[in-house]
Amino acid sequence: MMTPRLSVQRKEQLESERKAQILRAALTVFARKGFRGATIAEIAKKAGVSEGTIYNYFRNKEDLLLSLPREILAPPLAAHFSPEKEAESPQNFLEKVLMASLEQFTANVDLIRVLLASVPVMDEAAREEYLRRTVLFVSDFLEKYFQKEIARGTYRSLHPSVLARTFFGMFFVFFVTQEILLGKRTVPLTYEEIAKEAVDLFLHGALASKAN
Amino acid sequence: MMTPRLSVQRKEQLESERKAQILRAALTVFARKGFRGATIAEIAKKAGVSEGTIYNYFRNKEDLLLSLPREILAPPLAAHFSPEKEAESPQNFLEKVLMASLEQFTANVDLIRVLLASVPVMDEAAREEYLRRTVLFVSDFLEKYFQKEIARGTYRSLHPSVLARTFFGMFFVFFVTQEILLGKRTVPLTYEEIAKEAVDLFLHGALASKAN
Amino acid sequence: MMTPRLSVQRKEQLESERKAQILRAALTVFARKGFRGATIAEIAKKAGVSEGTIYNYFRNKEDLLLSLPREILAPPLAAHFSPEKEAESPQNFLEKVLMASLEQFTANVDLIRVLLASVPVMDEAAREEYLRRTVLFVSDFLEKYFQKEIARGTYRSLHPSVLARTFFGMFFVFFVTQEILLGKRTVPLTYEEIAKEAVDLFLHGALASKAN
Amino acid sequence: MMTPRLSVQRKEQLESERKAQILRAALTVFARKGFRGATIAEIAKKAGVSEGTIYNYFRNKEDLLLSLPREILAPPLAAHFSPEKEAESPQNFLEKVLMASLEQFTANVDLIRVLLASVPVMDEAAREEYLRRTVLFVSDFLEKYFQKEIARGTYRSLHPSVLARTFFGMFFVFFVTQEILLGKRTVPLTYEEIAKEAVDLFLHGALASKAN
DNA sequence: CATGAATGAGGATTCATTCAT
DNA sequence: AATGAATGAATCCTCATTCAT
Known part of the structure; x- marks a missing residue:
């Protein structure tokens, strides 16, 4: 037996x-x-x-949905956004973060699509779990970075949460609009070029009147 | 008779x-x-x-979905984002745009929810129509504004499309994350405060080392 | 409208x-x-x-099952077993009860079949409800009759509940065995003849040695 | 090898x-x-x-059901209801039969439950087999007993089949109602007391007017 | 025009049975 | 002989849509 x-x-x-x-x-x-x-x-x-x-x-169809981020997304995300060598120049560091995020997002367009569609309809607990494993994962990583760097005097003394999400949003909206909503590129720039411009913008501002 | x-x-x-x-x-x-x-x-x-x-x-259930933006959203949006008095200071103008957007978004949380969930699943034509009446409506308005102002030397010579979506994204991500995804506020600031900080950030950059 | x-x-x-x-x-x-x-x-x-x-x-399949006795059986049962003219001779009265029961049972063989098969598997509440509307309905009626008649000295002073169910059982087993379990008659007597004999038996006992 | x-x-x-x-x-x-x-x-x-x-x-699920009485019930039943020492007083003998039946039923409540639920749905052959090994087994045993005793003048000259099933039913209905249908005792008497009363009732009848 | 009962195609889920290991 | 993963037919139930009133 x-x-x-x-x-x-x-x-x-x-x-x-x-x-x-x-x-x-x-x-x-x-x-x-x-x-x-x-x-x-x-x-x-x-x-x-x-x-x-x-x-x-x-167990059922919903279990499939809820298992997605845990089984599919978690490992690569954790590998990418670990608190390591942040001792680079802000421009370099932020560009790297954007490009790494981009890589993850591109590899998981489908998951983001599912997330945007399903999360709002989920119950409280599932929603928390889902977000913690995706959007908030990156956002929290950035928040900690900004907190540390503000203390070191690198950045202006703004709310780290605002900095993190603002920075994240500048780029993420590009991505979502093009890949998820429109389904096609509408701006004639590569993501690398956009990332560079976005980081520049984020660090130095949009105003031309800097010299003054 | x-x-x-x-x-x-x-x-x-x-x-x-x-x-x-x-x-x-x-x-x-x-x-x-x-x-x-x-x-x-x-x-x-x-x-x-x-x-x-x-x-x-x-005609049917789908017709209900497709009729939503045309009948519900279009009129107020058009009223708000008309090309008028842009002759204000950048800070003032952009803050006003953000607050107006916020007002529209808040009044139409449901519609954005539906948009995020349904647009990716729609066919090409419906998707275009839907986006043109919502997200792209504001985005295009901003793009035109930046194009004009770059020409006038107000802003640095960056891609207007990048400026528009970047600016829009900085703020929109707050909104979507809090209102749509999380379903609750997680940053202890009012939207007005966030808008102010976001515009400041957008105009002057995040770096502390401006003085140098 | x-x-x-x-x-x-x-x-x-x-x-x-x-x-x-x-x-x-x-x-x-x-x-x-x-x-x-x-x-x-x-x-x-x-x-x-x-x-x-x-x-x-x-509501669903189970609701069909649970609605059966209430909607199908209740009305005729209530009509038959009302506490009326019990002032007859025991033999007459009991024979009438048996024949009335028989009529009901025969008209509702299917319901009894369902009852025997489904009631044991039902939950407490449903079971109670089901039985109260069928088997126990007749049984309670008989119990009250015997209680009254024992007080009047008609019957020996036995437990009314025992009398009721015993009497009911004498006949019911015939019915269930033949109509439900076997699906055919195996005793060469009509139900009327059986009822007569059963009542006689119930009233006077099986022993031949009465005379002594 | x-x-x-x-x-x-x-x-x-x-x-x-x-x-x-x-x-x-x-x-x-x-x-x-x-x-x-x-x-x-x-x-x-x-x-x-x-x-x-x-x-x-x-062979399959149904084979499990059909194998139940043959493998589980037959041996103990055969042991109990063999044509032996029937030379006792009717009261004694019948009480013993009831108590033996009770013992078997109690030990096989589950089987009776299954029988009541499944037999009506079975095909002719399976039904016969099933019943012959359970209910009819006891019933036939009793029928033979009554036949013999009627010839000897112990019982009134009623149909032996009626006597057998009637006697059996008096008690069996108690059992089924309480153990199978209701799932709980509702009469405040032990089965031994009920058996005694039932046999007494069966032998001497319910009427109080015996003396006359 | 408004109603809401009737329809039945569609889809999630269960489970007896098989079979490769 | 024992196992239990895989199968897919079977079935309950939902719901968009129609249409007689």
């Missing part, structure tokens, strides 16, 4: 892979059709499994 | 009122449940009409 | 008829397939309505 | 034990959820085996 053919470890790995496979399919379909518009049948087909199999790994 | 009880004009007015009444209900429900999650029954109940009546004024 | 074409009364009558029509179909199918084995599709077909219509009148 | 580890006999015994273990689990779950409501998964869990294993011992 009870003869495990596979080691527990191997089994867990297989299970984890299967979950990821299903979640990737779910993400694609959610992004394309919205949560309600997505059907389990379509997700199953795209994942290459039967409908029933999905329910062996997730 | 049958004399018309109501003049054609009066009739049209009544019809228009009825449409607005239904659309307001639809907006509320869409915002709360998402497009797919909303039911005609609930919209009908909230509008105080029967389900069948809705189909006398709108 | 709001022009009711039908009087409220007429509407209620129509609704009531429709409910009855659906319940009759449900009863038949439940009896034949059991509660879980019955499908809404089959009930709908037998009732001559669409599946959706059923949900306009009943 | 391969020497059998277990003797054929031992093997059969193990198989038989495993079957019994699964059937006991099935009985419990069927009783609690009904046949359709029971899931193989739950039965497997309760039996401490995997779902697949069940199919090594039983």
Whole structure:
């Protein structure tokens, strides 16, 4: 009785892979059709499994949605936004943050699409969890940076939260407008060029009358 | 034989009122449940009409969604963002724009919610129409303003589109994060204070080392 | 607005008829397939309505089951077992009760089938309600009768509850065994003959040695 | 080459034990959820085996149901109701039969529950088999007894079948009502007291006017 | 025009059964 | 022989839409 053919470890790995496979399919379909518009049948087909199999790994459709940020987004985000070598020039540091964010966002356009569509409809707890793992993750990272640097006299003494979100917003809105809402580029600049200009703007302001 | 009880004009007015009444209900429900999650029954109940009546004024559920920006948002927006007295100081002008936007956004949180959730799922044409009447409306207005003022030497010679969306984004992200995503205020500042700081930041930059 | 074409009364009558029509179909199918084995599709077909219509009148499948005794059985039962002319001879009275019960049971074989199959699986509250409207209804009626008659010296001083259920059981088992369990008659006597013998037995006992 | 580890006999015994273990689990779950409501998964869990294993011992779910009376109930029943020492006084004998039945019923409440729920839905053959091994088993035993005793002049010359089922029903209805339908005792008497009263009633009748 | 009952297609979910390991 | 993941048919229920009144 009870003869495990596979080691527990191997089994867990297989299970984890299967979950990821299903979640990737779910993400694609959610992004394309919205949560309600997505059907389990379509997700199953795209994942290459039967409908029933999905329910062996997730409690229900909503569980798929709620598992997305935890299983898909968390690892790369954590890797990117760790409090390390911030000892660079502001321009360099902020540009790097923007480009890293961009990379993440681009790799997860679908997830952001899902987030914008689904978060407002979620209940309190799910919403918190979802945001903490995505938008707020980057925002908090920046806030801490600004706090430290304001203390060091690098930045003007403004509210760190305002600095963080303002900086984040300058760029994020570009991204969302083009990639999520419009679905196409409307400004004839690369993201790298935009990032450079945005950081410059953020650091030195828009006014020409600096000399005065 | 049958004399018309109501003049054609009066009739049209009544019809228009009825449409607005239904659309307001639809907006509320869409915002709360998402497009797919909303039911005609609930919209009908909230509008105080029967389900069948809705189909006398709108072709189908999707028509309700697509009619929202045209009928609900357009008039007030047009009133606010007309190319008039821009001859103020940049700080004053931009603060006014932000506060006016804020007013519009606050009055239409529901519509933005619907927009973020539904636009990505819409087809090309509907998406264009939707955005042109909302986000892009303000953005274009700002772009024209920056174009003119750059020419006049007020602002540095950056891409007007970048300036417009960057400026817009600085503030909009606050709004969306707090009102739409989180559903509550997390920064201990009023929007007026935030607007002031954001404009200051936008004009003069974040760096402390200006003096040098 | 709001022009009711039908009087409220007429509407209620129509609704009531429709409910009855659906319940009759449900009863038949439940009896034949059991509660879980019955499908809404089959009930709908037998009732001559669409599946959706059923949900306009009943919350869900379980509501159909729970509505059965209240809507189908209650009226005729109440009519039959009212505390009236009990001033007959015991033999006459008890025979009449048995024959009346028989009539009810025969007319509601299906309901008893459903009751025996479903009641044990129901939750406390539903079970109480169900039994109070069926088995216990007759049983309580008999109990009150025996209580009164024992006081008058007609019957031996046994526990009225025991008398009631014992008497009821003598006959009921015939009915259930034949009509519900076996599905066919196995005793070569009519129910009328059985009732006569059962009452005789109940009143005078089975022993032959009375004379002694 | 391969020497059998277990003797054929031992093997059969193990198989038989495993079957019994699964059937006991099935009985419990069927009783609690009904046949359709029971899931193989739950039965497997309760039996401490995997779902697949069940199919090594039983063809399918229905086979579990049909195997119940043969494997679970038959042996003890046969032991109890054998045609032996009937040479006791009627009161003694009948009381013993009732108490023995009671013991069997109490030990098999679940089986009776399943029987009442499932038998009406079974096909002809299965129903016969099921009943022959349960209710009719006792009933036939009694019928033979009454037949013999009527010939000996102990009982009045009534139909033996009527006597048997009547006697059986007097008590059985108590049991079913309390244990199966209501799920609780509602009469303040022990089953032993009820059995005594029921036998007394059966033998001597309910009428007080015996003396006359 | 307004109503709301009826419709039935569509979709989430369950679960008996199979079969590779 | 035992396992339990995978399967997909089956089924309850929802809801946009229609249409007779």
